[in-house]
Amino acid sequence: MKHRSTLLTTLLVLAGLSLQAQSISIEKVQQPIKQKGFYPKLSPSGAFMTFTSEAYGGLSLYRFSDNSVEQVSTDKGSGFDPVFSTNEKKLFYKQINYESRLRKEGVKSYDLEKKTELEMLRPRRNVRQLQAYKDGVITHAESKLFRSSTSKSKEAISNYVWSDGNNLNVFRNNKTTAINPIKGARGYIWTSLSPNAKMILFHAAGKGSYVCDWEGRIIAELGDLNAPVWYGNDFVVGMQDKDDGHFVTESKILMKSLDGKVEKVLSPAGEIAMYPAASGKASKVAYNTLAGDIYVLDIRITK
Amino acid sequence: MKNFRILFLLIALWGLQTALAQDLSGVKIHINPGHGGWDSDDRGVPTPLFPKVGPNLGFWESQSNLDKGLQLRDMLLALGANVQISRTQNRTEDDLRLSVIVRMANEFQADFMLSIHSNAGQGVANYVLMLFAGKSDGDTHIYPTPTPRSDESKAISTEIAKNLIKNRLNNWSTPHYNVSGDKTFARLQMGWNDGYGVLRGLTVPGVISEGSMHDYIPEAYRLMNMEYKWLEAWNFKKAFCTYFKNAEIPTGNIAGWVKDNSLKITDGQYIKYGKDILLPIDGAKVSLVETGASYTVDNNRNGVYVFKDLQPGTYTIRVEAQGYHTQEQSVKVTKNEISYQNIELVKIRNTPPQVTAYSPKVAENETVECSSDIVLDFNWDMDEASTSGAFSISPQREGKITFENNTKRLRFKPRIPFEKSTRYTVTLKRTAKHPDNMSMENDFSFSFTTKDRNRLALLAGFPNNEYKVMQASNPAFYFIFDGKLGSTNMLQQNIQVFDSENKELEKAPMSIRKNKIRKGGYGDVYFETSNPLEAGKKYKVVLGSDVVDNIGMPLVDPIEIHFTASTIQVNDKNVVEDFEGKVGFVYEAAQSRNTQSALSEKSSSERLFGSSSNMLKATFSQQDAFAVYKVSTPSVSSTKGRAFGLHVYGDMSNNELQLELTQGATVKYLSLCKLSFWGWQFVEAKIEEAGDYTLSGIRILRKEGVISGKSTIYIDNLLQYDNLISSWNSPSFEREELALLLYPNPTQKMVFVRSESEEKPVLQLYSIDGSLLKTVLSKEMDISEFPSGSYLMKIAFRNRTFARPVLLSK
Structure with a gap:
């Protein structure tokens, strides 16, 4: 009962925020990078964008300020979910290698000003997703939380969310919990923390995408939406892809408000558009096509 | 005492090896049982046993993949592996998007991702196909997007393929496994450039295992057996043990099928390689004498039996089935292997063979169609060689003997219909045997007399030898026979139109009409070609020898009619x-x-x-x-x-x-x-x-x-x-001059020539295939001795020769 009333309260708050009808429009579409790229990631401010190859090998950085592209890494797996530090001076990414045919991952950082690389965590098993922390990064590996920082700041980790593929885990108030909010989900993937660190976005395999709070109470049901990412605290961008069991047959990029009142397809009809990235601060959404073309959209939300 | 120590040491070493081999702890494997549910993309395969497939009915690839995946999951968990499986039920909602499956494996940080499938080979192919991420060796094609090659993926793909190809329960259409890059295979075999979605974006080595071909019907039957799927899962497990630990599984397995040694599976017209033709014995009981374990063969027409996880050694298998001689076989079980032992049981046939029914069976004063087959039914399945050798017919007639109903029926089909109004005697000598080498007690014999018609006759048609021009824009063909025609399919196949380069023209399927003449038992067929003809070009229509009427009477002699396409229109008069x-x-x-x-x-x-x-x-x-x-x-x-x-x-x-x-x-x-x-x-x-x-x-x-x-x-x-x-x-x-008349035409007996000349011509009657049948010097000819049909009459005067078609309709 408590669960239901909390949910109701949350929905009412969200509804109150959106009393005026909102609309989403695309202001500009550009294809800033001529080379093929996949899985773009926008920095929180929207000043930078990373991209990688079809199987996440190698990592490239695009600077919107001067339209330059630089190769950050050629490591295997380095393109898989890199993160920017909160001050956007560093870029953190993983590398995959195999020892005795078992997968190990290490963490590296890239200084965006000096353009230098630094090893943050030596390769080990089960290094989970990276989360920005001050000028460093947080991850979970081998049953432990790791905090790597390039400064001397030792501020305690306040929160961290990650998936091991099967469980949705949170670290908060110095405690780790598997919250697993959706009964019958085959696994939890594409988990992320909202910019205000109050909500968790995730996809429950076989069930759909959701937003919950730190206790696992569902705030928003986003339905059929894959690879969801935050656009500010009120919107999520994801893809609706379909396949025939062999290959992807269609996919579009969709933007949804958490209150369910606003929904907009951002990609043109007929294009197979996948794996969006978003920066609410910069009003930008990026995605790649099946053929590896990256598009960046300028978005406008009006009330 | 020293000997005991050595023995203890050996046992301890064996135990250590066992422990190592059994240990996959720390290894993370993602299992993706492909598809999910009972939908059109879940590959339900109709079989003669289950002509209609539906939820939990008949073969479904989605269910088969899941059965393999769940059994593999349990095996790997038992070895301490960390396993993630993308679904545990067979529902549409479990049919996850490819992007979700890939992401699950990536976030699970699996050491390997196995996508379990079976393939379709148009009902003909049955082989092992492994698709690893990337391009095959030697593929120099430039793909639209870069294609990272996964060597780890290829290595384990090969390991799995090596295991699966050893399967001796089935009959591979090719003895070689195929390990291909998914991009190469998809481009060359499927016609798309992006490879398979479940391998795109994987940070994990992965493989799509197409362990066999499920639309090869005998394989579909086997894949409906849970133990058969267990064997495939076991082969995956073995590959993982080899790949990750270079270790062997300390136990072995016995697997095989139980089939009749001579009876054939007769439930449908589909390809059956090797001993897939033999009849599986549903319900046969297979026992392992040493352990007392037993297995009852299922009712899914596969004959499969399996004994799992046996300690190495020699075992005795006893196989029993009602109506069959019990059989025992000794089988050696080796660690890390499947010992295949297929059993062919022999039926108990303890009485001599005898004919239980035959046809044509008519009274002495009755007659039978000349196109009839001779059929003998037996109380036992028969030995084909001795039974064929014992069969004879007098007067002698060329024909073909086939066996049906698991050799319990012999059918003799004459190459051409029997002679008209002739009494034939069929004899089966007592040397005919059944497979238990027991002969008939007496010769068997019967007789019948044929009717006076032994050909299907073409009575009229267009085009014909008189009208050899056809409207090019609306080509229409029409033929009338002296009997109701057989199936439309038969007509489709045996009446063909060719252009001057001998290329067959397609008939418009909806245009074909047959047997529209109601009276007199006549048959007719009308059809058009799908496309117009080209005016001025030559064509021919061929009525093949296998055009038959509805009692199976064939045309026997093919008829070829040449014609020319034309606009028909005369515009300048x-x-x-x-x-x-x-x-x-x-x-x-x-x-x-x-x-x-x-x-x-x-x-x-x-x-x-x-x-x-x-x-x-x-x-x-x-x-x-x-x-x-x-x-x-x-x-x-x-x-x-x-x-x-x-x-x-x-x-x-x-x-x-x-x-x-x-x-x-x-x-x-x-x-x-x-x-x-x-x-x-x-x-x-x-x-x-x-x-x-x-x-x-x-x-x-x-x-x-x-x-x-x-x-x-x-x-x-x-x-x-x-x-x-x-x-x-x-x-x-x-256009020949009309100064000569051949009448009546059609005729039942006589034809007469009327001409302006008093001269007696040489009349020569030819069959349609050009054989000269009869010659007279006269203005008339009796042609009643020949069968009904189309003929050509050559009428030769000293200065001029004419040719006219003649239709004989008796």
């Missing part, structure tokens, strides 16, 4: 009536004879020029009959030497179309054509008798013919000009 205004001819009942009903009206459905033609219709009540249609206002005059030409849409009635010409009070009829064609033709006739004439009408005169009782024809553009056109827009068009 004076048109005296175009049938565009009011109706050109009006039916005149008073001047007609024995015409039950008739009609003349404008028609726009069949026309060659403008917007309309004139349809003439008549139904005759007697053989001696004609219908007259009068010109509304006679205005066309003519005289000797002038010719009339008319475009006529024929109806194959064989009736005669005549122009009525009036000379004062005298009425004369100018024969235009015999209506022995279908569709549009141009026909013409010249006035040979002196005098001035007025065109006063047109007449349909009934002649002998299968469908002459009714006529429906269309006429368009009547022309008048000087001299006959010997050649119009068809370069091969030939």
Whole structure:
């Protein structure tokens, strides 16, 4: 009962925020990078964008300020979910290698000003997703939380969310919990923390995408939406892809408000558009096509 | 004591090895049982056992993949592996998007991702296919997107393939496994460039395992057996043990099938390689003597049995089934292997074979069709060699012996139908045996007498040897036989139209009509080609020897008719009536004879020029009959030497179309054509008798013919000009002079030649295939000794030779 009333309260708050009808429009579409790229990631401010190859090998950085592209890494797996530090001076990414045919991952950082690389965590098993922390990064590996920082700041980790593929885990108030909010989900993937660190976005395999709070109470049901990412605290961008069991047959990029009142397809009809990235601060959404073309959209939300 | 220590040491070492081999702890494997649910993309395969598939009914790849995946999951968990499986049920909602499966494996940070499938090979192929991420060796194709090669993926793919190909329960269509890069395979075999979605974006080595081909029906039956799927899962496990730990599984397994040693599976017409043809013995009990374990073969027509996880050693397998001799086999079990032992049981046949039924079985005064097969039914399945050797027929007849119903039925099919009105005796000598080497106690014999018809005869057709021109824009074919025709499929296959380069033309499937003639047991077939012909080009239509009627009587001798395509239209002559205004001819009942009903009206459905033609219709009540249609206002005059030409849409009635010409009070009829064609033709006739004439009408005169009782024809553009056109827009068009008549035609017995000459010609009767059958020096010939059908009569005078088709209808 408590669960239901909390949910109701949350929905009412969200509804109150959106009393005026909102609309989403695309202001500009550009294809800033001529080379093929996949899985773009926008920095929180929207000043930078990373991209990688079809199987996440190698990592490239695009600077919107001067339209330059630089190769950050050629490591295997380095393109898989890199993160920017909160001050956007560093870029953190993983590398995959195999020892005795078992997968190990290490963490590296890239200084965006000096353009230098630094090893943050030596390769080990089960290094989970990276989360920005001050000028460093947080991850979970081998049953432990790791905090790597390039400064001397030792501020305690306040929160961290990650998936091991099967469980949705949170670290908060110095405690780790598997919250697993959706009964019958085959696994939890594409988990992320909202910019205000109050909500968790995730996809429950076989069930759909959701937003919950730190206790696992569902705030928003986003339905059929894959690879969801935050656009500010009120919107999520994801893809609706379909396949025939062999290959992807269609996919579009969709933007949804958490209150369910606003929904907009951002990609043109007929294009197979996948794996969006978003920066609410910069009003930008990026995605790649099946053929590896990256598009960046300028978005406008009006009330 | 020392010996005990050594023994203890050996046992300890064996135990250590076992422990190592059994240990996959720390290894993370993602299992993706491909597809999910019972939908159209979940590969339900109808089989003779389950012609209709539905939820939990019949073979489904989605269920088969899941069964393998769940069993593999349990095996790997037992070895301490960390396993993630993308689904545990077979529902549509479990059919995860490819992007979700890939992401699950990535976030699980698996050491390997196995996507379990089986493949389709159009019911013919059955082989092992492993698809690893990337390009195959030697593939230099430039793909639209970079394609990272996964060597780890290829290595384990090969390991799995090596294990699966050892399967001896099935019969591979090729003995070699195929390990391919998914991008290469998808491009070359499937026609798309992006490879398989479940391998795109994987940060984990992955493979799509197509362990066998599920639309090869015997394999579908096997894949419905849970233990058979366990074997595939076990082979995956073995590959993982080898790949990750270079270790062996300390136990072994026995697997095989139980089948009848001679009976064949007869549940459908599908490919069966090797011993897949043998009949599995459902319900057979297989026991492992040493352990007391037993296995009962399922009812899914696969014969599969499996004993799992056995300590190495020698075991005895006992196989029992009702009606069969019990069999025991010794099998050596080796660690890390599957020992295959297929068992062929022998039926208990403890009485001599005997004929239980036969056909044709008729009274002595009854007769049977010449196209009949001889069928013998036995109480046992028979030994084919000795039974075939014991069979004979007198008078001797060439034919083919086949066995049906698991060799319990012998069928003798004569190469060509039996002779007419002949008494045959069939004998099966007592040397015929069943597979238990027991012979019949006595010879078996019976007799029958055949009817007096042993060929299907073509009675009429278009094109034919008289009308060899066909309208190019609307090619239509029509043939009449002396028996109701068999299946449309048979006609599709055995009546073919070819162009001059011998390329077969497609028939329009919806145009094919057959057996529309109701009376007299005649059969007919009409069809059109899908595409128009090319005017001026030569073609041929071939009626194959296997055109049969509905009792299986074949044509035997193929018929080939050559013809030329044409526009039919004659445009450069004076048109005296175009049938565009009011109706050109009006039916005149008073001047007609024995015409039950008739009609003349404008028609726009069949026309060659403008917007309309004139349809003439008549139904005759007697053989001696004609219908007259009068010109509304006679205005066309003519005289000797002038010719009339008319475009006529024929109806194959064989009736005669005549122009009525009036000379004062005298009425004369100018024969235009015999209506022995279908569709549009141009026909013409010249006035040979002196005098001035007025065109006063047109007449349909009934002649002998299968469908002459009714006529429906269309006429368009009547022309008048000087001299006959010997050649119009068809370069091969030939027209013989009408100074010679061969009648009656069709005939039941005699044919006569009427000519202007008193000279007796040499008459030579030829079969359609060109064989000379009979020669006489006379103006008549009795041809009743030959079967009904089409023939060619060569009529040779000293100075001139003619050829005419003859239809014999007895």
